[in-house]
Amino acid sequence: MIETVPVALGTRSYDVKLAAGLLSEAGAHIAPLLKRPKVAIVSDAHVASLHLDALTKSLDAQGISHSNLSLPQGESTKSWAHLQDVVHWLLSEQIERADVVIAFGGGVIGDLVGFAASILRRGVRFVQIPTSLLAQVDSSVGGKTGINAPHGKNLIGAFHQPSLVLADISVLGTLTERDFLAGYGEVAKYGLLGDAAFFDWLEANGPALAAGDEALRLAAVKHSVAMKAGIVSRDETEQGERALLNLGHTFCHALEAATGYSDRLLHGEGVAIGCALAFETSARLG
Numbered sequence: 001m002i003e004t005v006p007v008a009l010g011t012r013s014y015d016v017k018l019a020a021g022l023l024s025e026a027g028a029h030i031a032p033l034l035k036r037p038k039v040a041i042v043s044d045a046h047v048a049s050l051h052l053d054a055l056t057k058s059l060d061a062q063g064i065s066h067s068n069l070s071l072p073q074g075e076s077t078k079s080w081a082h083l084q085d086v087v088h089w090l091l092s093e094q095i096e097r098a099d100v101v102i103a104f105g106g107g108v109i110g111d112l113v114g115f116a117a118s119i120l121r122r123g124v125r126f127v128q129i130p131t132s133l134l135a136q137v138d139s140s141v142g143g144k145t146g147i148n149a150p151h152g153k154n155l156i157g158a159f160h161q162p163s164l165v166l167a168d169i170s171v172l173g174t175l176t177e178r179d180f181l182a183g184y185g186e187v188a189k190y191g192l193l194g195d196a197a198f199f200d201w202l203e204a205n206g207p208a209l210a211a212g213d214e215a216l217r218l219a220a221v222k223h224s225v226a227m228k229a230g231i232v233s234r235d236e237t238e239q240g241e242r243a244l245l246n247l248g249h250t251f252c253h254a255l256e257a258a259t260g261y262s263d264r265l266l267h268g269e270g271v272a273i274g275c276a277l278a279f280e281t282s283a284r285l286g
């Protein structure tokens, strides 16, 4: 069964659809958005090697033609150099204003490709197909897109909402344990944001969820997305409440800068450590 979480943003509203095995139906969900049967897919090489076939088969089944650009995996891909690669590639693929770009990967691909879509021809639509836990529960929803600068993380970017988010819970099965647990840092964050019942539920179900239980994974992702969708619909551009989602992120961003945005520290690991430091600080402040 497909679960749907609406993100209510007036004319920029969209749905987040979630299910195990959703990738095999992606084409059918994307087809209604298209003015002509053609899409451009940007992914990272690792995700593409594992899951691109399933996505392209579902597009083929709908008669949607597709081309793919695969970028190196890792945070350093969120750079001017790769932004330029993506934009130039989309232009060479003759992606027009009315076309749709697909961001297929983790938060790195979602942020980079969303930003590319926001500036290509002054803005084209894009679909997020998040494949990491972090991207499914957080980065694919809400329209924050961008790249990193030498001065800090995510300092160059735009608010650009996707037209659709398709989260296939089954693809989480190929994440390394480290990547899965890093994403869980953002899930636990939602519990700490004022949802004690969800935090308790995670305390009880976290181990089974981490071990691979897809029903529990779906429940956790859906709850997290619903919390984010509510906050984003009340405060799209972070004038107030949306800043709650940055819990632990001040410390996290400092730690990521100190470790050179390398895989020495993953973003979700930084969030987990950052939440602990934020609580330590607030306790010390009384």
Ligand SMILES: NC(=O)c1ccc[n+]([C@@H]2O[C@H](COP(=O)([O-])OP(=O)(O)OC[C@H]3O[C@@H](n4cnc5c(N)ncnc54)[C@H](O)[C@@H]3O)[C@@H](O)[C@H]2O)c1
Pocket: 044, 046, 047, 050, 073, 074, 075, 078, 105, 106, 107, 108, 109, 111, 131, 132, 133, 134, 135, 138, 139, 140, 141, 142, 143, 144, 145, 153, 154, 171, 172, 173, 174, 175, 176, 179, 182, 267, 268
């Ligand atoms: N826009 C936002 O609101 C927002 C929110 C939170 C985080 N972020 C950004 O998200 C990024 C982190 O996202 P991430 O943790 O997804 O990083 P990522 O995109 O680098 O993915 C992590 C790793 O997992 C691999 N991977 C992804 N899906 C996989 C799958 N199904 N199977 C096997 N491997 C898979 C990737 O190849 C990569 O090596 C950071 O840049 C962070 O700033 C953005």
Ligand SMILES: [Zn+2]
Pocket: 138, 186, 249, 267, 271
């Ligand atoms: Zn984060």
